[in-house]
Amino acid sequence: MSPEPAGLHAWTAAVELGAQGRAAAARCALAALDADRATAASIRSLAHSTRASLIRQAGGHAAARAGDGRACSVAVAATGDPGDPWLDAAWLDGLIGLAADNLGLADFAASARLLDRAAAHAGAAAAAAGSEVDWQTLPRTALRLSWVRSEWGLYSGDLAVARAAAAASAELAADLPSPRHRIKTDLIAAAVAAAGGETAAADRGARAAHARAGELGLLPLRWAAATLLAGLRSSDQTGEQAVYQGEVTELRDRLALRGMPLAPLRPGERHGR
Template identity: 45%
Template sequence: MLGGQGRFAAAAALLQRLLADPCTPVGIASHAAVTLASHLRQRGGHALARPLDARGLRLAAIAPGDPPCPDGTDAAAAGVDALVGLAADALGVGDPVADRLLDAAEALRHPSWRTAVRIDWVRAESALYTGRAADGEDPARRALDRAREAGSVRHVVKSRLVLAVVRAVAHPNGAVLTELDAVAEAADRAGLLPLSVPARWAGADLSGDNLSPSVTRSTPNANDDAVNRSHEAANGRVSGPARRRHAATLTASVLYQLSDPVGRGLTGEPVSGAARTSVM
C-alpha cells in the first residue's frame, strides 16, 4: 500500500530489507522483488525493474507450493506477477517479447482476480505501445469489471485510468476528458498520488491537442508552464490544460519528496522538468 500512496522511499526500505534478510520466506521475497520492480517501472525505470522481476520469477519457481490464494498472495501468484512485470519491462525498453510473456502468464491459470487484472492492464498497454489502441479497450474493460467485482479502490481507479487512456488515443472526445478528470479526482480522494499524475497529464495533453484547437499545447517544462499560466492569468483566465499541468506538476513534486534516491534520479527534479509518471 505504501507504493500505491506514492511513499516510494518507505516502500523501498521495507522491500529491500525483506530481500536482504535470509530469514524471509522465499514466497514473500518473490513478492517483494516484483513489487519493488513495479515501483521502479511506475517512474520509468523499466531497465532497472527487469532484473528484479527476473529475480521474483526465480524465487517463485523454488518456493514451496502453497495453495492458490484468491487475493494473489501465494508464491505462484508472485510468479505470474513477475511474468507480467517482465512483459511491461519489455514494452518500456522496446523488446517485442511482451505478448509472449503475457501469454505465458495467462497459461498458468492462477485463480486470483489480481493477477487477471494485471495481465489485462499490460495487454492494454501493449496495444497502446504498438499503435493498436482500439485493441486495448476489451482488456481494459475486463480489468475494470474484475476490479469492481473485487471491491478494490486502487484497482478500480487504475483500471479506469487505463481504459480512459486507451479510449483517449482510440477515440478522443470530450467524454474521455471528463473521465480522466474524474479519475484524477478519485485518485486524489483515495490518496493514490501515482495515479493522479498520469490522469492529469493525459487530460492536459488531450485537451491541449485534440479537443481545444484554440489552445496551444505547452511543453512539459515547468518554466514554460509557468510562463503560460502567467500569460493566461494576465488575460483573466487559466485554461483547462494549464490547470491540469499545474496540478500534475504539484503532485509530482510531492512524489519526488517521498521518493528514494533511485526514484528521484529516474523522475528528475519536478521544478526543472515535470516528469511524466507511467500508467503501469
C-alpha cells in the first residue's frame, strides 16, 4: 500500500464536515490545506475537487467547474510516482467532478466524454495498483464514477444506463467501509426506481436512506431523501407529502446557516467559493 500523503487526515475531516452540511467550516479547512506548503499534491488536488463538490451539491454546477479543473491541473502537474493511487484518485476526482458539472448544465455529450475518459484512466490505474490500495483512492473513485454514470442515464433519459450503473454502484459500495457512501448509493438507486415507475421500491429505498442519513447527521443526504419522498407523494392525500415538504424547507434553512445555500438561491445568497 502506498504511503499516506501529507494532509490526509485534515482532508478526511473536511470531507466529514461537508457531509454534515457544514460547508463553511469545510471550505475553511480545505483552503488551509491548499495554502499549506507541506500538503501533498494529491491532497491539494482533492481539496479543490472537494470544495467544488460542495458548490455542486448546492446547485452551482457552473461555478464548480473552476474547482474541478484546478483539481485536475494540480494532479497533472505533480511530480510524484506515476503509479501513485492517491494522485490517480485526485485526477479522477477532478474528471468525474467535471462530468457531474456538465451533467448539471445539461451538456450530456461533454459529460459522457469525461466519464469515458475517467473510466479508461481508472481501469489502467487499477491494473497498475493491484488490490492493496486505500479504499479512499481508486475504490472510492470507482464508486463516484458509477454514481455519475447512473445520474447521466437518469437525466439524459437512458434508463438502461441508469439501472446498470446503479446495480454496479451497489456492488462497489458493499465493499467500502463508509455508511455515507452506501446511503448515497441507495438514494441514487431509489431515484432510478422512481424514474422507472417502480414507486414502491423507490419509496422503500428513499425511506431507508432518509432514516439512516438522519441517524448519522448527514443533512445534505437527508434533504435529498426528503425531496425524493415529497416528490413521490405529489398526489398523496394522506398528508405525508406536506410533512416531507416541510422538512425539505427546514433542512434547506439549516444548510444555508451552515454555509450551503441550495439553488434556487434566495436574495443575498451565493454559492460558497
